[in-house]
Structures are given as structure tokens and as C-alpha cells.
Amino acid sequence: xxxxxxxKVRNLNVYYGSAHILKDITIDIPEKKIxxxxxxxGCGKTTLLKCFNRLIDLQDNVMLTGQVFVDDxxxxxxxxxxxxxxxxxxxxxxxxxxLPMSIYDNVAYGPRIHGLKNNKKLSEIVQHYxxxxxxxxxxxxxxxxxxARLSVGQQQRxxxxxxxxxxxEIVLGDEPTYALDPISAEKIEKKFLELRxxxxxxxxxxxxxxxxxxxxxxxxxxxxxxIEQGPAEEVFSNPRDxxxxxxLSGQFITSA
Amino acid sequence: xxxxxxxxxxxxxxxMKVATFIVVGSLxxxxxxxxxxxxxxxxxxxxxQTPKGGYYLGKEGGILNAILxxxxxxxxxxxxxxxxxxxxxxYLNIYLKKASRFALIIRFSFDVLFGIPSIVYGAFGFTLxxxxxxxxxxxxxxxxxxxxxxPIMTRSMDEILKTVPFELKEISYALGATKLExxxxxxxxQTFPGILxxxxxxxxxxxxxxxxxxxxxxxxxxxxxSLFKPVATLPLAIFxxxxxxxxxxxxxxxxxxxxxxxxxxxxxIGSRISLKKFTRQVLK
Numbered sequence: 248x249x250x251x252x253x254x255k256v257r258n259l260n261v262y263y264g265s266a267h268i269l270k271d272i273t274i275d276i277p278e279k280k281i282x283x284x285x286x287x288x289g290c291g292k293t294t295l296l297k298c299f300n301r302l303i304d305l306q307d308n309v310m311l312t313g314q315v316f317v318d319d320x321x322x323x324x325x326x327x328x329x330x331x332x333x334x335x336x337x338x339x340x341x342x343x344x345x346l347p348m349s350i351y352d353n354v355a356y357g358p359r360i361h362g363l364k365n366n367k368k369l370s371e372i373v374q375h376y377x378x379x380x381x382x383x384x385x386x387x388x389x390x391x392x393x394x395a396r397l398s399v400g401q402q403q404r405x406x407x408x409x410x411x412x413x414x415x416e417i418v419l420g421d422e423p424t425y426a427l428d429p430i431s432a433e434k435i436e437k438k439f440l441e442l443r444x445x446x447x448x449x450x451x452x453x454x455x456x457x458x459x460x461x462x463x464x465x466x467x468x469x470x471x472x473x474i475e476q477g478p479a480e481e482v483f484s485n486p487r488d489x490x491x492x493x494x495l496s497g498q499f500i501t502s503a
Numbered sequence: 504x505x506x507x508x509x510x511x512x513x514x515x516x517x518x519m520k521v522a523t524f525i526v527v528g529s530l531x532x533x534x535x536x537x538x539x540x541x542x543x544x545x546x547x548x549x550x551x552q553t554p555k556g557g558y559y560l561g562k563e564g565g566i567l568n569a570i571l572x573x574x575x576x577x578x579x580x581x582x583x584x585x586x587x588x589x590x591x592x593x594y595l596n597i598y599l600k601k602a603s604r605f606a607l608i609i610r611f612s613f614d615v616l617f618g619i620p621s622i623v624y625g626a627f628g629f630t631l632x633x634x635x636x637x638x639x640x641x642x643x644x645x646x647x648x649x650x651x652x653x654p655i656m657t658r659s660m661d662e663i664l665k666t667v668p669f670e671l672k673e674i675s676y677a678l679g680a681t682k683l684e685x686x687x688x689x690x691x692x693q694t695f696p697g698i699l700x701x702x703x704x705x706x707x708x709x710x711x712x713x714x715x716x717x718x719x720x721x722x723x724x725x726x727x728x729s730l731f732k733p734v735a736t737l738p739l740a741i742f743x744x745x746x747x748x749x750x751x752x753x754x755x756x757x758x759x760x761x762x763x764x765x766x767x768x769x770x771x772i773g774s775r776i777s778l779k780k781f782t783r784q785v786l787k
Contacts, residue, residue: 302673307602334679344674347693347786356688357678395786406674413678 253278253417253447254299259313261294263306268294270471272313276464281439281448283462283479285455287494290468292451296419299449300336301329317417334361337410339423343402346409350377350397351390353405357413376408380438400431407438418442420450424457436461455495459483467491534764541761544754550762554724559743561751566759569740572727573763576641576720576736577710580648581656584709585702587649588657593686596664597672610661616654622714624651629718639721641734647719648709656705663697664690671786693785696778703774707767713738737763 254276261269269291276282284292297303298315301322315322322332334357346353354373363369373390377383382404386397394405403423410418420439424432439448439461452458458465458479465482467475467490475482475491486492493499552565591609599606628647637643667690675685691698713736721733722743737759744756 300677302677305600305673305676307600330679330681333677336677338674338677340670340674342670344668344670345786346671346675346689356675356680360678360680360684360688409678 251278252276253318254449255316255319256295256298257314257316259295259298259315260311261291261298261303262310264308268471269298270473272468272473274466274473274476276447276449276466278447279443279445280463281443281450281461282464282466283458284449284451284466284468285453285458285494286468286474288453289470291471292453292468293421295468296421296449296451299417299419300333300338302338304329334413335415336417336419337407337413337415339403339406339410339418339420341422341425343399343406343426345394345397345402345405348394349391350386350394350405353394354409354412357409361413372412376412377405379411380404380408381434382408398431400427400434403427403431403435404438407435411442415446417447417449420448420452422452422454423450424452424454467494469494537757537761537764540754541757541759544751544758545761549755549758553726558724559747559752561749566735566737566740566755566762568724568726568735569737569759570762570766572641572720572734573710573737574766575727576644576648576716576734577706579641580645580652580709581702581706583645583649584653584656584705587653588660588701589698591657592660592664593690595661596667597682597686597690610658613654613658613661617658620714621651621712622717625715625718628715632719637731639719639733640729640731641720641727642730644716644720644734644736645730647715648712651712651715652705652709655708656701659701659704660694660698663694663701666697667693668786696782696785699774699778699781703770706770711738711763711767713742737766 252275254274256272256274256276259269259272260267272295284295286292294303298311299317299322303309303311311323317332317335320327346356348356351373354376355369358369358372363372374383374387377386382401385401386392386405394402397405403426407418407423418439424435427435436457439450442448443463450458450461462479465475465477465479466473467482467488469490475486475488482491483495486495548563549565550570551567552563553568554564554566555562558564595606595609624647628643628650631646632639632643635643671689671693672685675689676682680688716736716739720736720739722739723733723735725732725735727734741756741759741763744752744759747753747756
């Protein structure tokens with residue numbers, strides 16, 4: 248099952264001031280698969296995710312070496328259009344971050360800023376992607392109500408619809424079920440499994456069972472180091488590194 | 504031991520209550536004084552007429568010239584200040600990074616400007632007026648008052664923009680929005696109630712300041728009709744009337760103060776009500 252790599256990370260180092268957050272990371276993220284980035288809190292998972300769509304640019308005092316390729320273009324190259332790069336990726340946060348506007352406007356936000364003005368088209372897009380995340384039936388009568396009135400679980404699905412409405416190739420999830428109740432979380436997980444057919448999905452999670460349920464490919468980070476990466480069944484059933492073994496079995500990692 | 508800690512607690516709570524009472528009490532004391540002294544002298548003629556000759560000696564007329572002048576001055580100077588403040592606060596909060604030294608310098612300058620007495624702004628406005636070759640006029644007053652309220656408006660809007668969650672900006676950028684689009688379509692919406700409040704606080708400050716308009720607005724018995732002609736203002740109308748030796752004219756001064764206070768009260772109460780309409784979509 249040799250899949251094409253969608254995102255390639257080569258010798259990536261990230262420093263916040265003097266703190267060395269990511270240390271010489273080299274990863275290949277396969278296309279149209281779910282890749283789970285696992286590891287304990289503070290190991291650099293979120294930072295790695297934010298490198299992919301260059302949200303890392305917003306941080307103070309950040310220094311970066313190495314390369315990240317998306318579709319074989321170096322995203323940190325000066326000629327790379329960051330807006331185009333970000334349009335390629337939908338992002339979900341831990342806590343659903345809705346925009347301060349109506350449900351409709353939330354979904355239409357992406358297409359609108361990328362130049363779509365036709366209201367009929369916009370309405371079609373909004374309906375299509377709300378259906379895509381199974382939210383349409385719940386909100387079709389109050390599309391112009393504030394999105395803030397939705398439940399947290401509905402908000403996260405709305406955020407997913409908003410991301411997808413941009414027609415991305417990649418979906419990035421930073422522990423997207425973190426703030427959700429089990430039923431809402433399950434809905435999001437199922438959606439991810441469906442989306443895998445058409446999108447490359449990168450999922451940061453520290454819920455091991457979630458990673459096992461969803462992932463095709465696993466990347467294990469520990470204290471900024473890449474410990475292990477590989478197809479999910481291999482990493483979970485037969486981890487090569489002792490740190491991965493400890494982490495997967497729920498023990499403390501004793502530093503070698 | 505517990506008894507002592509409870510006593511200390513009681514002592515400090517009492518201190519807090521006294522301090523709060525001093526503030527709220529003085530506000531009510533001022534408002535009540537103005538009402539008691541001003542209400543008997545207020546009448547319709549005062550609100551709808553301009554001063555006839557000798558108004559300040561106790562003759563017929565009203566202060567419509569000052570009411571209109573102050574409203575015009577307050578609104579225009581707040582709008583002018585807004586046009587300068589908004590770009591500044593968006594630049595500070597969206598374009599500059601948090602740890603930016605430049606942002607630190609800008610904020611510090613506004614804090615310094617904040618503390619400059621309004622008479623100094625008046626004097627500065629006067630020299631500016633001389634330099635531009637215009638006389639004491641509505642225009643000169645608008646510029647001076649706008650400068651006076653600029654630091655207040657900027658710093659209060661700045662505090663409001665600081666409260667915007669970082670994730671909200673991030674998600675907008677993540678969808679491919681530019682900083683400008685994020686500012687106008689997301690941040691402005693999220694902070695609109697706060698920005699409106701900052702605008703109205705500044706309006707209240709601008710409309711009620713006397714020292715800055717003393718040299719720059721001049722005074723006239725006529726209704727405002729040109730940007731380049733002197734304009735009457737309520738604070739100066741109050742000042743002139745209270746400064747006369749005639750008790751009945753002084754009473755009219757209190758009546759004028761009452762008019763000014765009511766204008767500011769209407770604006771702040773009205774804004775509270777209209778705010779509800781705008782906070783519907785704001786994220787808590």
C-alpha cells in the first residue's frame with residue numbers, strides 16, 4: 248500500500264525563542280489517508296500542525312529551519328502564496344472556533360473571501376456542506392441565527408462544514424473532539440472516516456483509542472522528537488521503539 | 504485567630520464599600536445639584552431660541568446656538584477621531600506582533616497624551632489654527648477636540664481589541680483570509696459593541712470639554728452656519744453664565760449644565776439599549 252505523500256516534512260526544526268520545540272522532524276504524510284499524530288501534551292503536535300498551513304508565522308519569536316512540501320512545493324519558500332496554501336487546508340481546533348456571525352455566513356465566509364459573490368451559488372454551497380456534515384436538518388430553519396447559539400457539538404460540525412466549503416485537499420484536526428461529548432465526538436469521527444475517500448486528513452490527538460479507530464498512518468512525537476512513524480497496524484501492534492511501546496501501554500516513558 | 508481574620512476581612516470590605524459609595528455618591532450629588540439649581544430656570548424658550556442682545560445680563564433668549572454648536576462639534580470631532588483611531592488600533596492588534604517594540608512605544612505615547620490637560624490641547628489647537636491661517640471656528644474646534652479625545656478613544660478600543668481570542672484570528676487566516684479581511688469581517692464584528700462604547704465615551708468627553716474650545720471655537724450668538732466661523736458651545740455658555748454676578752443668569756448657567764448632562768445621559772442610555780441589538784452574534 249505505497250501511497251503518494253501529500254505532505255513531506257524534511258529536517259524541520261522549530262524554536263520558540265531559545266526553546267527547541269521540534270527537533271529535526273522528517274515525515275511523509277500519505278494522500279487520502281488519516282494520519283494521526285500522537286504523543287503526550289507539550290510534545291509539539293500542535294506546532295507541527297501549524298507549520299503545515301503556516302499559522303506558525305503568527306507566533307512571536309519563532310525560528311524555523313528545514314522544509315515542508317505540500318504537493319511538492321516548498322511552503323516556506325518566498326514565492327509560495329500563503330493564502331492559496333491555507334485555502335488548501337481546512338482546520339479544526341480543540342474548541343470549535345465559530346466566527347461571530349450567522350450559521351449561513353460562517354459557511355459562506357471562505358467562498359466569499361475567495362471571490363464568490365453569486366448568492367444562489369453560495370446558498371447551494373452552504374446547503375451542500377451542511378448536509379455533508381449532517382447538520383442541515385438541524386439548522387435549515389435558522390440559517391440566519393447566530394452560530395453561537397448552537398451546541399458545542401453542532402458548532403464543531405459547522406466548523407468542519409466551513410472548512411470543507413473552501414474545497415480543501417487536506418483537513419487538519421487539532422484534537423477536534425477534545426471539547427465534545429461522546430456522541431458528538433463519534434459523529435465527527437465517523438465523518439472523518441467518510442472524508443478519507445476524498446481528503447488527506449491529519450489528526451492530532453492524545454486519545455490513543457481514537458487514533459486506533461481512525462488512523463491509517465501514525466506519527467509518534469515525544470518531547471519534540473520524532474520517535475516512530477509508520478502504518479497504523481504496524482505501529483500499534485508491533486512498535487519498534489521502546490518509548491512507543493511504553494506510551495501505547497500507558498506507562499511512563501523512562502528516558503533512555 | 505479566626506476571629507482576627509474575620510475582622511480583617513470585615514475591615515477591608517467596609518473600605519471597599521466606602522470607596523464605592525464615594526464615587527456613586529458624588530455622581531448623584533452632582534446630578535441632583537444640577538437638577539435642583541437648573542430645573543427652575545429651564546424653559547422652552549431657552550431650548551429653541553438664540554440669545555437676544557443682553558442675554559448674559561438677564562435679558563430674553565435661549566441657548567439653542569450652544570446646544571447645536573456642541574452637538575455638531577461633539578459628533579464631528581468624534582467621527583474624525585474615529586477615522587484615526589480605528590486604523591491605529593487595527594494596526595496595533597492585527598498587524599504588529601504582541602511583543603513588538605514599536606507597539607509598546609505607540610501605546611506609551613497614547614498613555615502620555617492621555618494625561619495632558621485639555622487646556623494644553625486648547626493652546627496647541629490655537630497655534631495650529633494660527634499656522635493654518637484660520638480664525639477661531641468650528642473647524643479649529645473640531646480638530647482640537649478630535650486630538651483631545653484621540654488618546655481616550657484609541658486606548659479604550661485597544662483594550663477591547665486585546666480581548667479578541669487569538670484562535671478567532673487564527674481560524675480566519677486558516678480559511679485564507681488576509682489580515683484586512685479578518686479585521687473588517689471578523690474582528691470588527693466581534694468588537695463592535697466595545698468600539699461603540701469607546702466612541703460614545705469619547706463623544707461625552709469631547710462635547711463637555713471647555714478648556715480646549717476656549718481659544719479655538721470662539722463664541723457667537725448665531726447658530727452654527729459655517730465651518731470657518733466661530734461656534735457657540737455649551738461648556739462655554741455654562742462658564743460665561745456662571746461667571747456673571749447676576750443670580751438669575753447663574754441659574755441659567757445651571758440650566759445649561761442640565762441640558763448638557765441630559766444630552767450625555769441620553770446618549771449613554773440610548774447606546775446601552777441599542778447595544779443589545781449588536782451583541783446578538785458576538786461570541787462570549
